[in-house]
Amino acid sequence: xxxxxxxxxxxxxxxxxxxxxxxxxxxxxxxxxxxxxxxxxxxxxxxxxxxxxxxxxxxxxxxxxxxxxxxxxxxxxxxxxxxxxxxxxxxxxxxxxxxxxxxxxxxxxxxxxxxxxxxxxxxxxxxxxxxxxxxxxxxxxxxxxxxxxxxxxxxxxxxxxxxxxxxxxxxxxxxxxxxxxxxxxxxxxxxxxxxxxxxxxxxxxxxxxxxxxxxxxxxxxxxxxxxxxxxxxxxxxxxxxxxxxxxxxxxxxxxxxxxxxxxxxxxxxxxxxxxxxxxxxxxxxxxxxxxxxxxxxxxxxxxxxxxxxxxxxxxxxxxxxxxxxxxxxxxxxxxxxxxxxxxxxxxxxxxxxxxxxxxxxxxxxxxxxxxxxxxxxxxxxxxxxxxxxxxxxxxxxxxxxxxxxxxxxxxxxxxxxxxxxxxxxxx
Amino acid sequence: xxxxxxxxxxxxxxxxxxxxxxxxxxxxxxxxxxxxxxxxxxxxxxxxxxxxxxxxxxxxxxxxxxxxxxxxxxxxxxxxxxxxxxxxxxxxxxxxxxxxxxxxxxxxxxxxxxxxxxxxxxxxxxxxxxxxxxxxxxxxxxxxxxxxxxxxxxxxxxxxxxxxxxxxxxxxxxxxxxxxxxxxxxxxxxxxxxxxxxxxxxxxxxxxxxxxxxxxxxxxxxxxxxxxxxxxxxxxxxxxxxxxxxxxxxxxxxxxxxxxxxxxxxxxxxxxxxxxxxxxxxxxxxxxxxxxxxxxxxxxxxxxxxxxxxxx
Numbered sequence: 044x045x046x047x048x049x050x051x052x053x054x055x056x057x058x059x060x061x062x063x064x065x066x067x068x069x070x071x072x073x074x075x076x077x078x079x080x081x082x083x084x085x086x087x088x089x090x091x092x093x094x095x096x097x098x099x100x101x102x103x104x105x106x107x108x109x110x111x112x113x114x115x116x117x118x119x120x121x122x123x124x125x126x127x128x129x130x131x132x133x134x135x136x137x138x139x140x141x142x143x144x145x146x147x148x149x150x151x152x153x154x155x156x157x158x159x160x161x162x163x164x165x166x167x168x169x170x171x172x173x174x175x176x177x178x179x180x181x182x183x184x185x186x187x188x189x190x191x192x193x194x195x196x197x198x199x200x201x202x203x204x205x206x207x208x209x210x211x212x213x214x215x216x217x218x219x220x221x222x223x224x225x226x227x228x229x230x231x232x233x234x235x236x237x238x239x240x241x242x243x244x245x246x247x248x249x250x251x252x253x254x255x256x257x258x259x260x261x262x263x264x265x266x267x268x269x270x271x272x273x274x275x276x277x278x279x280x281x282x283x284x285x286x287x288x289x290x291x292x293x294x295x296x297x298x299x300x301x302x303x304x305x306x307x308x309x310x311x312x313x314x315x316x317x318x319x320x321x322x323x324x325x326x327x328x329x330x331x332x333x334x335x336x337x338x339x340x341x342x343x344x345x346x347x348x349x350x351x352x353x354x355x356x357x358x359x360x361x362x363x364x365x366x367x368x369x370x371x372x373x374x375x376x377x378x379x380x381x382x383x384x385x386x387x388x389x390x391x392x393x394x395x396x397x398x399x400x401x402x403x404x405x406x407x408x409x410x411x412x413x414x415x416x417x418x419x420x421x422x423x424x425x426x427x428x429x430x431x432x433x434x435x436x437x438x439x440x441x442x443x444x445x446x447x448x449x450x451x452x453x454x455x456x457x458x459x460x461x462x463x464x465x466x467x468x469x470x
Numbered sequence: 471x472x473x474x475x476x477x478x479x480x481x482x483x484x485x486x487x488x489x490x491x492x493x494x495x496x497x498x499x500x501x502x503x504x505x506x507x508x509x510x511x512x513x514x515x516x517x518x519x520x521x522x523x524x525x526x527x528x529x530x531x532x533x534x535x536x537x538x539x540x541x542x543x544x545x546x547x548x549x550x551x552x553x554x555x556x557x558x559x560x561x562x563x564x565x566x567x568x569x570x571x572x573x574x575x576x577x578x579x580x581x582x583x584x585x586x587x588x589x590x591x592x593x594x595x596x597x598x599x600x601x602x603x604x605x606x607x608x609x610x611x612x613x614x615x616x617x618x619x620x621x622x623x624x625x626x627x628x629x630x631x632x633x634x635x636x637x638x639x640x641x642x643x644x645x646x647x648x649x650x651x652x653x654x655x656x657x658x659x660x661x662x663x664x665x666x667x668x669x670x671x672x673x674x675x676x677x678x679x680x681x682x683x684x685x686x687x688x689x690x691x692x693x694x695x696x697x698x699x700x701x702x703x704x705x706x707x708x709x710x711x712x713x714x715x716x717x718x719x720x721x722x723x724x725x726x727x728x729x730x731x732x733x734x735x736x737x738x739x740x741x742x743x744x745x746x747x748x749x750x751x752x753x754x755x756x757x758x759x760x761x762x763x764x765x766x767x768x769x770x771x772x773x774x775x776x777x778x779x780x781x782x
Binding site for chain 2: 237238239240241242243244245246247248250314315356359360361362363364
């Protein structure tokens with residue numbers, strides 16, 4: 044395998060406290076050395092002057108849709124979208140068909156990813172058999188096959204007794220329990236956040252409490268069981284307060300949020316455009332402010348996209364009938380840079396931490412660093428050139444982005460996965 | 471005057487002077503319906519599709535009459551007879567209709583926002599005949615016309631809307647329309663039928679009917695969907711009727727010359743007593759009459775002016 048030397052870039056590697064100009068030397072698919080003015084011979088030189096060089100980003104909340112929904116996305120198209128966004132590792136959610144509720148599906152995804160994928164893929168296994176929320180899946184076997192966490196994502200675990208048992212059992216297997224926190228009764232078939240905006244639009248509302256009460260229940264169960272519990276796509280001010288208290292108590296509780304929860308609010312929904320429909324829904328401006336503050340204060344541990352591709356038929360229809368979810372892999376860093384780093388909510392190095400080491404730690408994978416000897420997963424970003432988001436240029440099969448037409452900075456130039464260049468902008 | 475916009479989708483987007491123009495036009499059309507030959511040629515050769523994807527008799531019949539009195543060709547496309555039941559998407563249905571070169575599409579749909587979505591995708595004129603809980607602009611306009619006729623003005627009046635505000639497109643259109651025309655709007659409902667953040671729409675919020683009715687000029691009673699009781703939005707129809715039913719006794723709190731309105735169909739003895747519905751304050755029949763005139767005005771302003779221009 045050939046060697047690569049990335050020269051003169053601004054390297055940001057929070058795991059090794061690097062934040063300044065340096066070179067990165069890659070050989071045989073591994074990081075060999077990071078340092079200033081490296082005197083080494085390499086097969087390929089990459090000039091990264093004026094660019095940001097980071098560990099490949101890690102997104103622990105992605106829907107690759109395969110098997111079962113290949114018309115929305117495949118492992119091939121989803122991982123290509125990932126590397127186009129500088130993401131080199133994804134944890135994929137188990138709401139496939141069949142769902143990832145036994146070893147066979149974990150093996151299927153891993154082998155497909157090996158053959159057709161463009162980045163590292165880490166399956167998340169189901170909490171319950173068939174994702175029905177009734178009986179626990181074979182958690183131990185899922186772990187052995189390579190599942191990095193447990194979730195019935197897309198569906199919450201409404202049965203508190205099941206959640207208790209899964210937490211107890213997952214703790215024994217050292218697996219994090221990830222919940223899509225939502226009380227379905229409170230959501231009551233709602234399609235957007237309940238508040239002034241839903242009242243004016245005449246759309247059925249999902250109250251903030253629908254998420255918050257479930258976060259509360261799950262934190263109480265995490266306290267009781269001692270399990271590792273992770274809040275998926277956190278969106279409300281109330282949830283932030285509960286996670287803050289849980290952390291103060293020293294519980295094993297972590298949380299993620301997605302770029303749309305700090306850059307958009309329920310006021311952004313215009314003309315019943317279903318590209319603004321996701322679950323949890325875009326919340327009030329007060330919630331958005333709380334999410335930004337939580338990112339700044341470290342109450343939220345990491346950023347994940349909840350990349351949820353859908354076909355145009357499922358989105359260009361009645362708002363009530365449209366599928367929940369938006370794509371996010373290809374705009375992840377640009378929205379983070381332009382709407383979190385540039386306004387000064389977090390520093391660049393903290394943003395990279397939220398996108399690399401922090402998510403890796405939650406699902407227990409050795410990713411997100413430029414430490415010597417690790418897989419050479421590297422991303423290079425241009426933070427100076429402003430470019431308009433154009434969904435028609437996406438590598439993902441999904442075009443369902445609320446950011447279409449936005450002018451952003453922070454675009455991926457080059458992505459290396461295990462020492463191989465997997466994406467180069469303009470190619 | 472020439473009408474600027476292609477569609478009529480909401481009262482939220484109309485200006486006071488545009489509303490004024492529609493009401494004035496409607497007033498002049500009222501005369502047509504009193505003739506023995508109730509027809510004018512304003513929309514001759516135009517095709518109007520009544521695209522009703524939710525059960526409706528009153529509004530559809532009213533639009534159909536309005537279009538017929540303007541000499542338009544009418545096509546009824548309803549849920550049971552359309553390909554929507556065969557799983558065709560809304561957009562494909564729209565494209566099919568558009569390919570047959572229609573001029574106007576009158577849309578009723580159970581989902582909020584559908585007329586707006588369709589309007590953005592077609593060159594045909596789209597008229598919202600009620601979408602979900604969002605708006606019902608022609609209902610709002612006919613209510614404004616009725617109030618103006620009965621009270622001689624709209625500005626400065628106090629209008630109290632009573633009932634299920636959360637699920638009411640009639641309430642939303644009336645709130646927008648009345649406020650633009652200078653009326654003060656009160657809404658009165660149990661807390662469970664009052665949508666979150668409604669006060670930010672500039673209305674006064676009441677839960678006590680007697681207080682809400684005090685010194686009001688117009689009492690607007692909304693229809694109660696009786697099945698909402700099963701969703702725990704009120705305990706029983708009996709209790710709703712005791713707390714929020716408008717009776718002649720309670721009507722005494724309103725101004726002496728107050729009028730009572732209802733968009734129909736009524737649940738007599740639930741939200742409104744027969745004594746009130748059939749009493750001297752009721753202008754419910756006038757609302758229905760004005761419905762045809764307002765819809766003629768809307769069709770004429772959106773589709774009729776150009777016909778005359780072409781002829782001249």
